[in-house]
Amino acid sequence: MIRNIIDVKLSHKTYPIYIEKGLLNSIGKEISKIFSGKKIAIVTDENVNRYYGDKVIDSLKNEGFSVKKIVLKPGESSKSFETLTYVYDELLDFPITRGDLIIALGGGVIGDLTGFAASTILRGVPFVQIPTSLLAEVDSSIGGKVAVDVAKGKNLVGSFYHPEAVFIDIEVLGTLDKKYLHDGLSEVIKYGAIKDSKLFEALLNFKDDAELLQNIGDIIYTCCDIKREVVEKDEKEKGDRMLLNFGHTIGHAIEKYYNFEKYSHGEAVAIGMYTITLKSEQLGITEKGSSEKLKQLLIKYELPYELPEIPKESLLEAIALDKKNNGDRMNIILIKKIGDSFIKNIPNTEMENYM
Ligand SMILES: NC(=O)c1ccc[n+]([C@@H]2O[C@H](COP(=O)([O-])OP(=O)(O)OC[C@H]3O[C@@H](n4cnc5c(N)ncnc54)[C@H](O)[C@@H]3O)[C@@H](O)[C@H]2O)c1
Missing domain, CATH: 1.20.1090.10 (Dehydroquinate synthase-like - alpha domain)
Known part of the structure; x- marks a missing residue:
């Protein structure tokens, strides 16, 4: 499959969605084309980390980026204020600045939570979506809705915050249950x-x-x-x-x-x-x-x-x-x-x- 690109054109910003088989193999190079800074924080979950964590980190390090990985428990329960606070702490320890980049590597849970963290920490740090579940690749990574759940319901605290780019590697669906x-x-x-x-x-x-x-x-x-x-x-x-x-x-x-x-x-x-x-x-x-x-x-x-x-x-x-x-x-x-x-x-x- 050749690379497909879709541009999402909004009133305040335009960003690309790249769809390609094997895209993760060259993710470092791809990120270096859209991000000129040095530091990148990756948020992912344990399952996705097991399959793709090293691949992504190695590829980013090869391009000279300094990378911090934050690994969360898989599942909806991670879309909580408790996990959000943990992510904020880890990002601030890095320490992240507005000139850095955050990557969401995972399904809809990771995308929504990381997007919300990115939209609020330091009043907004740029982020990129690398969706790895089918749901995230066709839906949650696009459109800018980011959120966490609260006791009274799902997605009740959130914002509209669009990524700098969405990188979809269809090959990762091979490991999806x-x-x-x-x-x-x-x-x-x-x-x-x-x-x-x-x-x-x-x-x-x-x-x-x-x-x-x-x-x-x-x-x-x-x-x-x-x-x-x-x-x-x-x-x-x-x-x-x-x-x-x-x-x-x-x-x-x-x-x-x-x-x-x-x-x-x-x-x-x-x-x-x-x-x-x-x-x-x-x-x-x-x-x-x-x-x-x-x-x-x-x-x-x-x-x-x-x-x-x-x-x-x-x-x-x-x-x-x-x-x-x-x-x-x-x-x-x-x-x-x-x-x-x-x-x-x-x-x-x-x-x-x-x-
Ligand atoms: N923002 C939006 O517009 C929007 C739209 C629809 C859904 N959502 C949200 O998306 C969430 C659900 O997303 P989901 O179904 O992706 O759930 P999820 O993120 O929990 O992923 C499902 C499971 O698949 C695993 N996984 C993901 N990619 C994998 C891969 N390539 N290989 C092996 N395992 C993999 C994860 O670890 C997890 O266990 C919900 O919180 C929902 O509210 C958001």
Whole structure:
């Protein structure tokens, strides 16, 4: 695969997304093209460190950078204030300055936490994203949303802070657990459902995971480009960016109901996409057969689709607490058909018709 480049053009800044097989082998050289300073702090987790920590550090050292590595425990629990404080301490011990660079090397947890640390320490230090999970490569590393979780919910403290660049090496997906590969695919299916029927059909037609992985470079490119377009039009999620929340309203409520223990984000979003589409189809809003197609695709990639037996009131309660709601009305995302989505503003009381 040759290198693909997507430029994200925002009103205040433009940054590149590089997508290439084996990109990590020359990451030192790549970083030296965009960063003229000397010191770099890398934040990663234990799993990713085991596979790629040395490779990245050696490559950076070869280019003469002075590097500090901060390794965190894997998993959502690291997206906490406690870990954030630890990261601040480590960065200040380095000591990091505004002229230095921070690298997030890992999945969405590392990207979100490191981005938030970078956006707040010394009132902002430049950072770079090297996403290593499928979810991070197609979604969380692009668009500038960075955050940590608090006791009252996920991602409730955060900011919009864009990286200097995003480096996507598709080869690293080879070590990603199948569970996380399929988890990330839920967001890929979402892009297909809301914006790209060709992508959706391609996913349906792949024989198996092996064929999917053979095509993953093109899939990641397509997803990143959809996200770029949406974010460029609506950086702060006041309009079209909300389309990316397809399946997320119900999905977040499911995750929250089970205390983030039973369903992963991708699994909960999968159920959310199917549930809302089944209802909107019954309400005559969505083309007939769309929910069945979604179901087929979710089954194919071993994702759940059926709403578990949760009391409706509990789900509605969780939805009411979602930060995306506005007073007594809310926005939900529906599809007219596969590849064509829209935002519908409804009174909160109507939400129960869509689940
Ligand atoms: N900022 C955004 O716009 C945005 C969008 C969607 C999701 N998110 C956030 O992303 C997070 C979930 O991200 P995630 O699913 O990547 O979780 P994660 O970061 O926990 O990664 C999943 C697991 O895969 C491991 N891993 C990652 N890359 C690997 C590789 N190449 N080889 C082997 N193991 C690897 C990690 O160690 C971890 O155990 C959530 O916190 C969610 O809120 C943010």
